[in-house]
Amino acid sequence: MNYLDQLEAESIYIIREAYGQFNKPVILFSGGKDSILVTHLAMKAFLPGKLSLPVMHIDTGHNFPETIEFRDDFINKYQLNLIVGSVQESIDQNKAKESAGKSNSRNRIQSITLLDTIEKHKIDCALGGGRRDEEKARAKERFFSHRDAFGQWNPRGQRPEIWNLYNGRYNEGEHFRVFPISNWTELDVWRYIKRENIQLPSLYFSHEREVIFRDNSWIPVSEFIRISEDEKIIKKTIRFRTLGDITITGGIESTASTIDEIITELAEFKRGERGNRSDDKTSDNSMEDRKKEGYF
Amino acid sequence: MELIRISTAGSVDDGKSTLIGRLLFDSxxxxxxxxxxxxxxxxxxxxxxxxxxxFTDGLRDERTQGITIDVAHLYFSSPYHKYIIADTPGHVQYTRNMITGMSNADIALILIDIKxxxxxQVKRHIFIAHLLKIPKLIFCVNKMDLAxxxxxxxxxxxxxxNLMNNLLDLREFTFxxxxxxxxxxVVSISSKMPWYKGKSIIQEIDEFEIVETNKNISKRMPIQCVINSPIGEATYRGYAGMLTSGSFKVGEEIIVLPTAIKATIKSIIQNGINIQEAETGSSIxxxxxxxxxISRGDMIAGITLxxxxxxxxxxxxxxxxxxPLSILKKYILKIGTKETQCIVSNIISKYNNDFDQxxxxxxxxxxxxxATISIKTANPIHFDKxxxxxxxxxxxLIDPVSNDTVAAGIIE
Structure with a gap:
């Protein structure tokens, strides 16, 4: 079997295990390529039947307009159930407080909304597009990753995960995060997107945009960021390698406008995928710390 | 190109993480x-x-203590294979994480500190590799510079x-x-050891090929879930799972377990597409x-074997x-997609810490x-040796109170 077929079969096996073991599994959907891939695989897993799992979007309010447009088209096209958790609502209810920094980032507080939404809808399993090659804390994650009653990940006390026998048993109030594409690399994802002709938001492809240079990357100009006087707004031809909030997602200078060009570009890249995400740069262990709090 | 899964093993401070870092760096x-x-x-x-x-010790506690606590997964390709490496901890306290990494491995890199x-702990890991029947073992005698x-x-x-192996009788290994x-x-052959005429680690793993022992033998598919879908007036009813061994063809007679009812395969769907034959490892x-x-936990098998x-x-x-294991307690036994309650009726024997008695x-x-034990299950199970x-x-085995996975077992 070719390695992409092997990865695909493994992911579908894990999605079906999640469906078989949990009462209310959902797919975490951000509009980024990895969550689109997980949804695509989940649809395949139940063919010729229809995907019964809802997709869940944690809406920080700081979105790229293109992402929301893509999300709505995607939901419509495949007739999926959408659950939205709103960070703005958490802020209005005084459950979360925005950070004061320049980027006005809502990245960290979205964990609060995520856990709230999980509780509200009695969700016991959230399938996510996390990949082990993305980041060193994610490299440590299980396929079936247990979260305690506070939504916390305990990296020091993970359950052993032997062979393909996934233990999804939990006590009241606890839940699981399941990562079906743990073993895919960034390049695998793109090669599969090409093979399957999967549609993606236009943001992944090269386009012209107003940006400022901040923390070594090109941050898009939007109504949500605070631009200081010494920061200059310029036009650049860029594309995004990952998609997060518009306030923290840096673009890379690129002319790659097709999947083939992106694959060629990636093979020559010398820097990691999340290097332009300022949420990962606050400290060396920022991903681990956020994951302990319930971050996806 | 195929995926090859590699796991490290060996005692604490034997240099497993350093080896993997070096392997990635030099490649x-x-x-x-x-x-x-x-x-x-x-x-x-x-x-x-x-x-x-x-490069592999990514957790804060791992870096401050200088040890590996849990498995890290790393990915790289050579012109021959695509590799998934599980870098595992050597500390005795985290043996379960070592087993997590090793359980799916095609190759185990077992490190031995020359000093x-x-x-x-090394003996324990060798014994576990032997028990799991890892297809290929590479013993890396490390820190040769100190000798x-x-x-x-x-x-x-x-x-x-060799003394230890008198008991184990391992055949597929390299030093x-x-x-x-x-x-x-590691990647290149060192000029410091002209007496060594063998290959480097990367050469050994690049030349490795998976021998499909499960092909064309017993046919097994544990059912994960049932897919129902209306097709016009009728309803499609498909049994979803991964074909873990053997192959299935449309028109073939199969048996459903535990009911032992025979039926014929009407269609096989993989990724929404009708196929005539499914091979080992397919999700269908x-x-x-x-x-x-038929429901989750049942099995579709070939009518022979x-x-x-x-x-x-x-x-x-x-x-x-x-x-510790208790013979008074009930556990949940999970095999394939089936779960059933069980008790341990007898602890027959166990190995001493040097694994020679x-x-x-x-x-x-x-x-x-x-340990070798006898288990009695609440419901009969279907299994192979x-x-x-x-x-x-x-x-x-799962503890039904804590929900922790407490044991991994192989049936003799």
Whole structure:
């Protein structure tokens, strides 16, 4: 079997295990390529039947307009159930407080909304597009990753995960995060997107945009960021390698406008995928710390 | 190109993480920013040059303590294979995480510190690799630089292993003298050991090929879920699962277990597409020619070479929990997609810590001990002997109170 077929079969096996073991599994959907891939695989897993799992979007309010447009088209096209958790609502209810920094980032507080939404809808399993090659804390994650009653990940006390026998048993109030594409690399994802002709938001492809240079990357100009006087707004031809909030997602200078060009570009890249995400740069262990709090 | 899964093993401080870091670095599989970050982190620790272990030790506690706590997964490709490496902890307390990494491995890289030889923990890992029947074992005798790259020291370790192997009778293994820190015999052959005529680690793993032992033998598909879908007036009813061994064809007669009702395969769907034949490892949905009550936990099997059906099994387990095995307690046994309650009716024997003696009728089996036990299940289960079919010959035990996975077992 070719390695992409092997990865695909493994992911579908894990999605079906999640469906078989949990009462209310959902797919975490951000509009980024990895969550689109997980949804695509989940649809395949139940063919010729229809995907019964809802997709869940944690809406920080700081979105790229293109992402929301893509999300709505995607939901419509495949007739999926959408659950939205709103960070703005958490802020209005005084459950979360925005950070004061320049980027006005809502990245960290979205964990609060995520856990709230999980509780509200009695969700016991959230399938996510996390990949082990993305980041060193994610490299440590299980396929079936247990979260305690506070939504916390305990990296020091993970359950052993032997062979393909996934233990999804939990006590009241606890839940699981399941990562079906743990073993895919960034390049695998793109090669599969090409093979399957999967549609993606236009943001992944090269386009012209107003940006400022901040923390070594090109941050898009939007109504949500605070631009200081010494920061200059310029036009650049860029594309995004990952998609997060518009306030923290840096673009890379690129002319790659097709999947083939992106694959060629990636093979020559010398820097990691999340290097332009300022949420990962606050400290060396920022991903681990956020994951302990319930971050996806 | 196929995926090859590699796992490290060996005692604490034997240099497993350093070896993997070096392997990736010397194969140019690391990115510039990864190297920059590691250089910074190494400097912070007052380490001269690059501390290669930091490439895999990603948790804060791991870096401050300088040990590996849990498995890290790393990915790289050579012109021959695509690799998934599980870098596992050596500390005895985290043996369960080592087993997590090793359980799916095609190749185990077992490190032995030239200065320490085969200590208890290395022996435990070798024994577990033997138990899991990992297709290929590579013994990396590490820190050769501390033994002045001398052949005698290396041969002493080989001799020590041969003594242990009298009992195990392992056949598929290779010994390589290495220095992970200096990269000797990791990717390139070191000039410091002209007496060594073998291959480097990367050459060994590149030349490895998976021998599909499960092909065309017993046909097994544990059912994960049922797919129902209306097609016009009728309803499609498919049984979804992964074909763990053998192959299935449309028109073939199969048997559904535990009901033992026979039926014929009407269609096989893979990724929404009708196919005529499914191969081992495929995630598929099977439609049958008649209505049968089938649900998650059942199995579709070929009509010849049927699995064993019993509520009593004899098995060798590795106990993985702080709370020792209790013969008074109920556990959940999970095999394939089936779960059933069970009790341990008898602890027949266990191995001593040097794995050279068998203790008969021990009172208990504690964390990291390997024991042969009898299990009685509430419902009969279908299984194979691990030697004849790995996928259907293995299980885990779960504590129903804590929900922890407490043991991994293979059926004899």
């Amino acid at each position: 140019h599989a690391l990115l510039e920013d990864q190297i920059e970050n590691i250089l910074k982190a190494s400097k912070k620790k007052n380490f001269e040059g690059i501390d290669y272990s930091l 320490k030889g085969l200590n208890e 002045s790259y001398q052949e005698e020291s290396f041969l002493k370790i080989v001799k020590e292993f 390589i003298p290495i220095s992970a820190t200096n990269g000797a015999n 949905a099977i439609e049958l020619d008649r209505e049968i009550d 049927l699995p064993i059906n019993s509520n009593e099994i004899t098995t060798t387990i590795c106990w993985m929990h702080e709370q 068998i203790i008969l009728a021990p009172k208990e089996a504690g964390m990291n001990e390997i 691990y030697v004849s079919n790995k996928n259907t010959g293995r299980f885990i």
